[in-house]
Amino acid sequence: MPIRPLPPELINQIAAGEVIERPASVVKELVENSIDAGARRIEVDIEQGGSRLIRVRDDGGGIPRDELALAVASHATSKIGSFDDLERVASMGFRGEALASVSSVARFALTSRSTGEDAAWRIEVDGGRLQEARPAQHPPGTTIEVRDLFYNVPARRKFLRAERTEFAHIDDLLKSLALAREGVDIRLSHNGKPVRLLKPARDEHAALARVAEVLGPEFPGQSLRVDHEAAGLRLSGWVGLPTASRSQADQQYFYVNGRLVRDRIVAHAVRQAYADVLFHGRHPVFVLFLTLDPVGVDVNVHPAKSEVRFREQRLIHDFLFRTLHEALAQTRAGVAAAAGEGSVAMVGTVGSGFVQPGFTATQSSAPPMAAWPQAGSQSRLTLGVRDEPLAGYATLFGSTASAPRPSTSWTPPADNEPESGGDVPPLGYAIAQLKNIYVLAENEHGMVLVDMHAAHERITYEKLKNGRVTANLRSQMLLVPLSIAVSAREAAAAEEHADALGEWGLELSRSGPSGVVVRRIPSLLEGADVAQLTRDVLGELAQHGSSRRLEELENELLSTMACHGSVRAGRRLGIPEMNALLREMEATERSGQCNHGRPTWVQLSLGELDRLFLRGR
Ligand SMILES: Nc1ncnc2c1ncn2[C@@H]1O[C@H](COP(=O)(O)OP(=O)(O)O)[C@@H](O)[C@H]1O
Numbered sequence: 001m002p003i004r005p006l007p008p009e010l011i012n013q014i015a016a017g018e019v020i021e022r023p024a025s026v027v028k029e030l031v032e033n034s035i036d037a038g039a040r041r042i043e044v045d046i047e048q049g050g051s052r053l054i055r056v057r058d059d060g061g062g063i064p065r066d067e068l069a070l071a072v073a074s075h076a077t078s079k080i081g082s083f084d085d086l087e088r089v090a091s092m093g094f095r096g097e098a099l100a101s102v103s104s105v106a107r108f109a110l111t112s113r114s115t116g117e118d119a120a121w122r123i124e125v126d127g128g129r130l131q132e133a134r135p136a137q138h139p140p141g142t143t144i145e146v147r148d149l150f151y152n153v154p155a156r157r158k159f160l161r162a163e164r165t166e167f168a169h170i171d172d173l174l175k176s177l178a179l180a181r182e183g184v185d186i187r188l189s190h191n192g193k194p195v196r197l198l199k200p201a202r203d204e205h206a207a208l209a210r211v212a213e214v215l216g217p218e219f220p221g222q223s224l225r226v227d228h229e230a231a232g233l234r235l236s237g238w239v240g241l242p243t244a245s246r247s248q249a250d251q252q253y254f255y256v257n258g259r260l261v262r263d264r265i266v267a268h269a270v271r272q273a274y275a276d277v278l279f280h281g282r283h284p285v286f287v288l289f290l291t292l293d294p295v296g297v298d299v300n301v302h303p304a305k306s307e308v309r310f311r312e313q314r315l316i317h318d319f320l321f322r323t324l325h326e327a328l329a330q331t332r333a334g335v336a337a338a339a340g341e342g343s344v345a346m347v348g349t350v351g352s353g354f355v356q357p358g359f360t361a362t363q364s365s366a367p368p369m370a371a372w373p374q375a376g377s378q379s380r381l382t383l384g385v386r387d388e389p390l391a392g393y394a395t396l397f398g399s400t401a402s403a404p405r406p407s408t409s410w411t412p413p414a415d416n417e418p419e420s421g422g423d424v425p426p427l428g429y430a431i432a433q434l435k436n437i438y439v440l441a442e443n444e445h446g447m448v449l450v451d452m453h454a455a456h457e458r459i460t461y462e463k464l465k466n467g468r469v470t471a472n473l474r475s476q477m478l479l480v481p482l483s484i485a486v487s488a489r490e491a492a493a494a495e496e497h498a499d500a501l502g503e504w505g506l507e508l509s510r511s512g513p514s515g516v517v518v519r520r521i522p523s524l525l526e527g528a529d530v531a532q533l534t535r536d537v538l539g540e541l542a543q544h545g546s547s548r549r550l551e552e553l554e555n556e557l558l559s560t561m562a563c564h565g566s567v568r569a570g571r572r573l574g575i576p577e578m579n580a581l582l583r584e585m586e587a588t589e590r591s592g593q594c595n596h597g598r599p600t601w602v603q604l605s606l607g608e609l610d611r612l613f614l615r616g617r
Pocket residue numbers: 029033034037058060061062063070071072076077078079092093094095096097098099100142
């Protein structure tokens with residue numbers, strides 16, 4: 001066959017192959033056009049999962065009669081006119097290809113009345129042929145109808161899935177668009193029945209209600225609000241608490257200048273920010289909006305525009321990581337609801353005195369939606385304990401098995417009652433220990449249950465990390481150096497990383513082909529099984545050490561150490577020890593969940609207890 005230029009219709013069909021994969025892709029292109037046209041209200045009507053009809057109606061700016069034919073021509077757009085415009089594009093569309101593509105693979109009709117014109121016009125495209133414009137009835141705005149999608153592309157039509165599946169894709173797509181356009185009224189119907197009605201949100205609470213429509217009614221009570229601005233970047237939205245993580249990454253929405261994207265840099269920064277508080281293999285829930293100068297991000301990377309390229313990748317990564325890391329640090333016990341299996345109430349919020357200016361991360365208000373408090377009306381609990389010298393909880397769990405007295409700096413109140421006039425601390429005062437595993441405490445709201453091993457493990461871990469950062473991790477000489485037999489690889493790892501381990505307070509050296517000698521351990525870990533601890537740390541180093549940098553491993557290693565140094569479930573505690581643990585939890589960042597993302601405590605409010613006993617019915 002000689003070389004020939006392709007007919008325009010075929011060019012459009014080829015282009016359609018890239019972006020029009022299924023009915024939901026048509027809905028995406030049409031609704032994004034409505035958004036670009038400034039619509040305040042968008043109605044989407046679907047029949048038979050979109051394979052029979054997709055109709056999108058908006059009240060946007062419309063298209064003037066003399067531009068109707070251009071709207072469906074390929075490479076024709078009103079959104080950019082030069083390379084310069086492309087560099088700073090702020091609209092969803094800019095390729096001028098969508099309508100040309102869609103109209104080449106379906107029976108297509110466009111009716112529009114442009115603002116300022118007193119009549120509406122309609123054009124139809126059938127089998128790629130554009131019909132003459134005809135007068136029509138239509139309020140200001142645009143309606144596009146797409147019938148019999150892929151009627152002329154049998155290969156594609158064959159790949160359409162069940163009606164229900166295709167409709168679910170459309171619903172998902174619309175939800176993701178709706179999250180980013182909280183001010184737009186969006187309605188969806190299927191086969192004549194209304195399915196989704198997303199009312200415009202005028203304030204933050206309405207916005208959160210809309211988010212709850214998409215992510216479920218529990219989300220507001222299990223998330224933190226994020227809003228941080230620096231260096232021309234702004235990150236806002238909501239991040240799910242670690243304890244509300246999921247087994248799949250199916251509720252993760254990240255928008256760059258209002259566009260939902262999947263990005264490696266972003267994914268990595270988020271993963272790192274959660275690394276410390278999430279169980280391996282769990283996925284956080286989030287809705288996050290990154291806003292930056294359009295010049296700083298290239299959106300012309302992928303035909304479906306689902307990818308972007310940041311000009312300053314490092315800066316973006318660090319900004320995201322820092323902001324989220326800081327937000328998640330607030331998941332200290334007593335601050336956020338620990339979402340266990342059963343029903344769990346919330347304690348309230350604590351002022352975030354230690355975060356940088358311009359940063360807010362507050363506990364989102366609790367369901368039910370009607371009861372969401374107004375901004376600023378959330379109960380504030382004073383964390384008086386934070387200013388007081390803390391009882392050194394770790395020292396309470398020294399090498400001796402008997403319960404020592406708490407240090408003098410903290411005195412438990414007599415018979416457990418709150419000091420007269422003083423505030424009850426968020427986690428309250430200990431009452432008893434249950435099965436030597438759980439601590440029972442009473443606070444203002446009712447009963448608090450604490451998993452003592454999980455809680456102490458987190459506290460020790462945070463201390464080890466802080467000690468490392470501030471380089472004042474005290475270590476303690478062993479009376480008799482301890483020789484331990486290890487594998488050759490572990491001995492090699494000990495030799496290789498001796499300096500770094502020494503910085504963490506674990507001082508050891510290789511003593512032969514398969515032996516090490518431990519001389520010092522971190523004071524915090526006093527009482528731990530040193531041989532086992534050392535084997536575990538070296539085992540981890542030997543396993544990952546060569547392929548992963550030590551800094552990357554650091555938190556895992558510290559976490560291993562923390563586990564060994566923590567009070568075991570099954571140990572009997574005295575009331576003062578239990579109270580000391582509660583106070584330390586309140587003062588420790590991220591103490592709301594253990595190192596694996598499981599909750600360390602739950603609150604059972606009086607109301608919930610009453611319900612258990614059918615009181616007040
Ligand atoms: N719903 C709408 N309201 C107003 N104008 C529209 C609408 N849909 C499409 N248009 C016009 O048609 C043009 C072509 O649309 P499209 O093929 O999606 O390309 P792009 O969105 O990349 O510009 C747009 O630039 C816009 O001017």
